[in-house]
Amino acid sequence: MAKPTAAVFSFTGCEGCSLAILECEKELLDVVKLVDFVEWREAMSERTEAMIDLGFIDGAISTHHDEKKIRQVRERVRMLISIGACATNAGVNALKHRYGLREVKEIVYGEAGAEFDTISARPVHAVVPVEFEIPGCPIQGEEFLRIVLDIVQGKQPRLPNYPVCVECKRKENVCVFEKGMICMGPVARAGCGADCPSYGAWCEACRGFVDNPNDEAHEEVLTKYGVTSEELLQRYDIFCAYELEERKSRQQGQR
Amino acid sequence: MADRKLSIFVEEICRVEGHGNIVLNASNGKIEELWLEITESPRFFEAMMLGRRWDEATHISCRICGICSIAHTTTSVRAIEDAFGIEPSEQTLALRKIAYYGEMIQSHVLHFYYLAAPDFLGVPSVFPLVQSHPEEVKRALRLKRLGNDLCKAIVGRHIHPCAYLPKCMPKLPDPKALEDMHRRCVAAREDLAAAVDLFATVKLPDFQREGEALASWHPDEYGMYECQAIKSTQGDLTERRDYRQKIHEYVVPHSHAKHAETEQGAYMVGALARYRCNKEQLHPAALAVADRLQLDSYLFNPYAITLAQVVETVHSVEEAIRYLEWTLGRELEWEDWGVKPRAGRGVGVDEAPRGLLIHDYTFDDDGKLTAVNCIIPTNQNLNNIERDFHALVPQIIDRPDAEIQLLLEMLVRAYDPCISCATHLLRVEIKR
Numbered sequence: 001m002a003k004p005t006a007a008v009f010s011f012t013g014c015e016g017c018s019l020a021i022l023e024c025e026k027e028l029l030d031v032v033k034l035v036d037f038v039e040w041r042e043a044m045s046e047r048t049e050a051m052i053d054l055g056f057i058d059g060a061i062s063t064h065h066d067e068k069k070i071r072q073v074r075e076r077v078r079m080l081i082s083i084g085a086c087a088t089n090a091g092v093n094a095l096k097h098r099y100g101l102r103e104v105k106e107i108v109y110g111e112a113g114a115e116f117d118t119i120s121a122r123p124v125h126a127v128v129p130v131e132f133e134i135p136g137c138p139i140q141g142e143e144f145l146r147i148v149l150d151i152v153q154g155k156q157p158r159l160p161n162y163p164v165c166v167e168c169k170r171k172e173n174v175c176v177f178e179k180g181m182i183c184m185g186p187v188a189r190a191g192c193g194a195d196c197p198s199y200g201a202w203c204e205a206c207r208g209f210v211d212n213p214n215d216e217a218h219e220e221v222l223t224k225y226g227v228t229s230e231e232l233l234q235r236y237d238i239f240c241a242y243e244l245e246e247r248k249s250r251q252q253g254q255r
Numbered sequence: 256m257a258d259r260k261l262s263i264f265v266e267e268i269c270r271v272e273g274h275g276n277i278v279l280n281a282s283n284g285k286i287e288e289l290w291l292e293i294t295e296s297p298r299f300f301e302a303m304m305l306g307r308r309w310d311e312a313t314h315i316s317c318r319i320c321g322i323c324s325i326a327h328t329t330t331s332v333r334a335i336e337d338a339f340g341i342e343p344s345e346q347t348l349a350l351r352k353i354a355y356y357g358e359m360i361q362s363h364v365l366h367f368y369y370l371a372a373p374d375f376l377g378v379p380s381v382f383p384l385v386q387s388h389p390e391e392v393k394r395a396l397r398l399k400r401l402g403n404d405l406c407k408a409i410v411g412r413h414i415h416p417c418a419y420l421p422k423c424m425p426k427l428p429d430p431k432a433l434e435d436m437h438r439r440c441v442a443a444r445e446d447l448a449a450a451v452d453l454f455a456t457v458k459l460p461d462f463q464r465e466g467e468a469l470a471s472w473h474p475d476e477y478g479m480y481e482c483q484a485i486k487s488t489q490g491d492l493t494e495r496r497d498y499r500q501k502i503h504e505y506v507v508p509h510s511h512a513k514h515a516e517t518e519q520g521a522y523m524v525g526a527l528a529r530y531r532c533n534k535e536q537l538h539p540a541a542l543a544v545a546d547r548l549q550l551d552s553y554l555f556n557p558y559a560i561t562l563a564q565v566v567e568t569v570h571s572v573e574e575a576i577r578y579l580e581w582t583l584g585r586e587l588e589w590e591d592w593g594v595k596p597r598a599g600r601g602v603g604v605d606e607a608p609r610g611l612l613i614h615d616y617t618f619d620d621d622g623k624l625t626a627v628n629c630i631i632p633t634n635q636n637l638n639n640i641e642r643d644f645h646a647l648v649p650q651i652i653d654r655p656d657a658e659i660q661l662l663l664e665m666l667v668r669a670y671d672p673c674i675s676c677a678t679h680l681l682r683v684e685i686k687r
Contacts, residue, residue: 012298013321016318016322016324016414017321019365020321023403037382043270044269044380044382045269045380046379046380062298091318098306099305138321138415196417198411198426199411199417200424201411201425236311238314
């Protein structure tokens, strides 16, 4: 099989996840062995007219322009892979929904903001079909490489569906709750190696939640410190505001 | 050249962070339209942060930018400390500075090697260099990794640091990791010397425009971290909390990023601005490099920002070595966290790699944000870039379109804009 071509397209976000690909310094040379980058505005001038095998998307869809552009990109790539919290669940961008869109424009830009193009922030999968999602704010370089390798070899990549607590315990960290702080570890999706608790902070669920937080949460920690998974879900919405909106509308739909 | 219509539109200028266009329309040598259009989606951070708890403020605001998230974190934390009356210990400041200089190194190396060097080497991106200049690429990767690993050793990672909190470090670093970083910083001097050799051969486009420059000022060191006042090349110093007396932000129709001016009009921030304001406080090794690159003869040439970044990278490695040695020379002490919020205003000012960065927060009694203002380096430079455009284009208007376009793109890239930060792109239409 010929070496697959790859491109990176950025939408509403900080471009930290595209940078995280460039950050795989030691391995960047390995990535270049796996795929040929043919288009990547942040890193290169080249652009292509040909069909692209792998299209990596960072950023959320938060303007009419984004919406139009992601539909065009979808036509140009065989496999669309969302990378990072913004692309996979709208990330911090959805925090603006707590205010009206008119209000946020006025808060930041004053009267001049009225004409600015902004719509509710959505993940890529809410607008076009997506083949795979790599979560995190930012993505983990090693996980990215593993998933790209799987895809190139024709395997179905997988994400962990267990909570961050599992990885944190494995590292023998003192439990964050023990230090009197609140931590999303019991309900957050693992795969980061519990980096934040390992460096003395707490988990904010930047990789989103496990598939079914009610069943798959780390019960032992929840019981010991007397918190419920539902309470935790509400605690830090920095990265999960959109996911919570979706859960809420699903629950209302079930009633 | 009668009746030449020049119309250049560079859509989504490449090798910059974020989305911007250059628009240039000229007819018979007369400029009709010329600007830098910022099309990055507006993100409304200042609104998203309202009502949030103090312990969330930094973790939201650092997401403004993936390249300079440590700078945003640093400035955000300093705004919180200023508001709550917290004075971090000498040890905490030393550890933070190691991470801070780490980010300065990685960001500058990213720009001068990955994003700007392809222009000077006549290739469209860093990828062809993997084949043609393998040693340069490996050197760039090593230097960039050094910057990242300095951040990693102290705060967990460089993009959106895990553990950079107000008051003190939530975990003390592993002394072995610090020793290893010290060894690698010392070894990096050799890689940097080779980088300097490469950039000493670069011929900059011939262009000059005099104007004001602003940078952080500190009495005892080259103004980067812990800004005491904002210094202008006009000679004035402005107190941190009074930045609004010096800097005025406003909205322009073609840009999702605010512009900024002083009483003098457009001004520059970033590596060259810092050099112009504070060069005598640079480390002697960095000053020697500035001499070698003849930076003093390019003080008003924005294309030389890239050279100033090379100089500052040398300075940053030397500073990282200094703070690593300070840290390794003592037993690190555990400090209790325990931050007590209180109502009030706090202002953090520091230098991000791209220039002066300000976070201004007001909290209520519960430590929730009631007002937020962030002034970002790229916003401040946008106005200056457009003034440069207007000075440059009449000098080059008789050249071929492709050359005009490249010179304009290189000019934008020289400022190393971080458009996600500023929330903007480049479109050039030239009608002559």
